Amino acid sequence: DVKVTQSSRYLVKRTGEKVFLECVQDMDHENMFWYRQDPGLGLRLIYFSYDVKMKEKGDIPEGYSVSREKKERFSLILESASTNQTSMYLCASSFPSLGQWAFGDGTRLSIL
Amino acid sequence: AQSVSQHNHHVILSEAASLELGCNYSYGGTVNLFWYVQYPGQHLQLLLKYFSGDPLVKGIKGFEAEFIKSKFSFNLRKPSVQWSDTAEYFCAVKMTGGFKTIFGAGTRLFVKA
Numbered sequence: 001d002v003k004v005t006q007s008s009r010y011l012v013k014r015t016g017e018k019v020f021l022e023c024v025q026d027m028d029h030e031n032m033f034w035y036r037q038d039p040g041l042g043l044r045l046i047y048f049s050y051d052v053k054m055k056e057k058g059d060i061p062e063g064y065s066v067s068r069e070k071k072e073r074f075s076l077i078l079e080s081a082s083t084n085q086t087s088m089y090l091c092a093s094s095f096p097s098l099g100q101w102a103f104g105d106g107t108r109l110s111i112l
Numbered sequence: 113a114q115s116v117s118q119h120n121h122h123v124i125l126s127e128a129a130s131l132e133l134g135c136n137y138s139y140g141g142t143v144n145l146f147w148y149v150q151y152p153g154q155h156l157q158l159l160l161k162y163f164s165g166d167p168l169v170k171g172i173k174g175f176e177a178e179f180i181k182s183k184f185s186f187n188l189r190k191p192s193v194q195w196s197d198t199a200e201y202f203c204a205v206k207m208t209g210g211f212k213t214i215f216g217a218g219t220r221l222f223v224k225a
Contacts, residue, residue: 035215040121042202043215058212090156101146103156 003027006091006104014112019078021107023091029102030095032074033058034066037088037106049074081111114139116205118216125193126224133188133219135203142208145186147177150218151199159201162186173197195225 007022025032033048035058045058047066055066063085067075074093078085091104119134137143147159160171167179177188186203200220206213 033213040217042116042118042217043204045212045214048212092156101158101161103148105155 004104021076025093029093033092034076116216131190137205144206146204148202
């Protein structure tokens, strides 16, 4: 089974802090994604990457950046955290031609 | 812009009742379609997917979904729900050859024991 591991299950940070969310997958997947999940809004794509050092903006990239230095790791960065970034963050990876998709357990981030 | 609509935000059923959750998308091209389930406190899991072929897709735990291209729909069904089906269900659509997958807002299902 594909395993997608997010470094933290719960995280509490202060407004203005720089926050790093880490995600690692173990199946050599090409594509990796960061979503946030908010009640009534479903999953919204923040950024995705289809190769090392490649990144594309999703639907709500403002206030975020990403880094993919190695194929297995995709980091989400909140440059200066704000309270409206309090949310559940989900990392996913995929190998489209094999129909493989997997999500991490999620990181519940609270910005105080 | 492409979008995915799930008609019900909350559904409450008694055990053994039949379930149908609606999902419609707006995109004229070829799509891959997915249903995911998220049980309380757990991560998202793939329930079933449609890429091509038979439009009636069977997934895990007795779920199935039917792709009706003319209606841009991919409704999820289960003949008889159980208390353990209490979860949030997400429909998702990916344009074939593209990278982005668009998710619906989710439907919360509560099954009364």
